[in-house]
Amino acid sequence: MSLRSHLTVLETSASLYSSLPAFRLPQVDAESGQVTQWRPVTYNQFQSDVELFARYWAQTLKTDGIPRRSVVGLWLSGMTYNDVLHIYGMSRAGYVPQLFSLRLPNPTVIFELLCEAGAKALVYDTSFASILSNSPVPTHLALAMDKMDGLDPLPEMPLYRGDQLVFVMHTSGSTSGSPKLVPCNATWLDAIVNKACQIGRPRDTTRQDVCVWMGSMCHIAQQCTLLGSLQHGSCTIQPTKIVFSPEELMDMIVRCHMNRLNQFAGFLxxxxxxxxxxxxxxxFLQSLDEISYSGLPLPEDDEAWAYSQGLRLKNVFGSTECGPMLLSIGGKGRNARLLRPLEGVSYGFSPIDPPTPSESAYQSTGRMLELVIFSESRDCPALHMRRADGHFHTGDLFQEVSPGHYISRGRNDDWIKSDNGLRCDTKSIEENVRKTCAHLVEECIVVGSGRSSPTLFVEAASDIDHNKLKKEIIRRTRLFHSRRYLHERITSPDFVIVVPSKSLPRTATKGNIRRKTIFIAFHRIILPHYLLRPCY
Incomplete structure (x- = not known):
């Protein structure tokens, strides 16, 4: 069976939709900062540009003596058309992109991950030019298109089979000071293409769908969003920044005829x-055919109000390891937000506690179920990421409210998700504080689900001045946080809140500090801090 990939999708779409715009790019006036026009890039031009970048990388890496099928790191923003060309062009040249976003700005961690993946080179954004002197592999600047000339002919199209590596991605949260590799093979990518097709299906096939960039192409969400758009001949708008203003949103609807809004839940x-x-x-929001969000559930109040106003919400539940997995029903009514698995997958929902003898199949709707990706599902991650039973256990918990329909109930671990859908390992932050600040802190916990930064709550172990304690904690944990993603870092005293001894709420049985209860109780205190910190 022929396996589909991002390259075969582009080849087919460039043939079917050659003259339609695949992208609209902002042209910004240098003085006013306003978008003067949204320049279209047709499908035919997109394919030509990818082939130009493929010729460049094939020639450049051949000169370095790097054979095709080698892993090559790409450390990019992932937010621009030029970044897409580097990623797709590197694949078209026959190499395996290992994708890093600007949210992981520590070169030491990048170098470690390159070595772990066996990468042979690194392509980097210009903003990192001054910090790459000790790279373990050859480095190359991510050039603009106008810098590429005098190139060799286009190499043959790479054909992917079965377990051949196509991408190396990384978990969006750090464990033990570093993200984990997520190798993506050809079978997995073919399954992602199928699921992305379902996500990107237009409501009205008589006109071209127009959507907006969701996040970095170096992460799975935007990769899937673009794959879905390309398969249906849709157009993707590159905004001036990923947290675009309401004014820019309305401008895209008016001038670009945008009819689908894709955003992480925090931004939406x-x-x-x-x-x-x-x-x-x-x-304007009511006029959209669909408002798709992912990364986190919407706050209940915002979700209920949106539905009451007729906004056509769609929740896409996914992960880096598996891509999109569940999709909400949508439409109107109380069942609109219920999730169900996408077509063509093999998933299970396993009780985290054994059922009692009196429970029938759908009687115990309060029972927690963990989403499990079965080994026979083509989107099941690499073998080393699975459990001993051969399946991938996501750690995501659900309740089945009617046969085959679910509500998300968070995770069965110590992770939280930031406002852009990326994950943060709270437990490792807490353990580092306990280790480095043992005599200063009685207990601590990290909260911040749906925010741009985590916040650390500490119970002081002495009568030390709270401001001095905050600064000392930041000083002692600085090295630890320097290795983490930007959305996981606590580097300012503004994100450390000191409370009296034994004042944090605990469970009655085990005495564990309750993360969600703290967040709810203190959200009015921590919210102003989040507004001070910019995020991508």
Whole structure:
């Protein structure tokens, strides 16, 4: 069976939709900072540009003596058309991109991950030019298109089979000071293409769908979003920044005819809240065919209000390891937010506690079920990521409210997700604080689900001045946080909150500090801090 990939999708779409715009790129006035026009790039031009970049990388890496099928690191923002060309062009040249985003800015960690993946070279964004002197592999600047000339002919199209490596991605959260490798083979990618096709299916096939960039192409969410768009001949708008303003959102709807909004839940929630006070924005949101979000559930109040106003919400539940897995029903009514698995997969929902003898199949709707990706499912991750039973246990918990329909109930571990859908390992932060600040802190816990930064709560072990304690904690944990993603770091005293001894809420049975209870109880205190910190 022929396996599909991002390259075969582009080849087919460039043939079917050659003259349609695949992208619209912002042209910004240098003085005013306003978008003067959204320049179209057709499918035919997109394919030609990818082939130009493929010729460049084939020639450049051949000169370095790096054979095809080698892993090559790409350390890019993933937010621009030029970044897409580097990623697709590197694949088209016959190499395996290992993708890093700007959210992992520590070169030492990048070098370690390159070595772990056996990478032979690194392509880097210009912002990292000054810190790559000790790279273990040859480095190359990610050039703009106008710098590429005098190139060799286009190499033959790479054909992927079965377990051949196509991409190396990374978990969005760090464990033990470093993200984990997520190798992606050809079978896995073929399954992702199938699922992305379902996610990107237009409501109205008589016109071209137009959506907006969701996040970095170096992470799975935007990779899948683009794959879905390309298969249906849709157009993707590159915004001026990923947290675009309500004004830019409305401009994209007016001038680019955008009819699908794709955002991480934290960013969408902000737009929903603005629309409560801005009837014009609400009208624009109501005009959209679909408003797709992922990464986190929407806050219940924002979700309920959005549905009451007729916004066509769709929740895409996924992960780096598996891509999109579940999709909400959508439409109107109380069942609109219920999730169900995508077509063509083999999943199970396993009780985390054994059922009692009196429970029938759908009687115990309060029972927690863990989502499990069975080994026969083509999107099941690499063998080393699976359990002893051969299946991949996601750690994501659900309740089945009706046969085959589920509500997410968070994770069965110590991870939280930031506002852009990326994960943060709270337990490792807490353990580092306990280790480095043992005589200063009685107990600590990290919260911040749906925020741009985690916040550390500590119970002081003495009468030390709280401001001095915050600064000392930041000083002692600085090295630990320097190795972490930006969305996982606590580097400012503003994100350390000191409370009296034994004042944090605990469970009655085991005395564990309750993360969610703390977040709810203190959200009015920590919210102003989050607003001070920019995020991608």
């Amino acid at each position: 929630a902000s737009n929903i809240r603005v629309s409560r006070q801005n009837p014009k924005l609400l009208t």
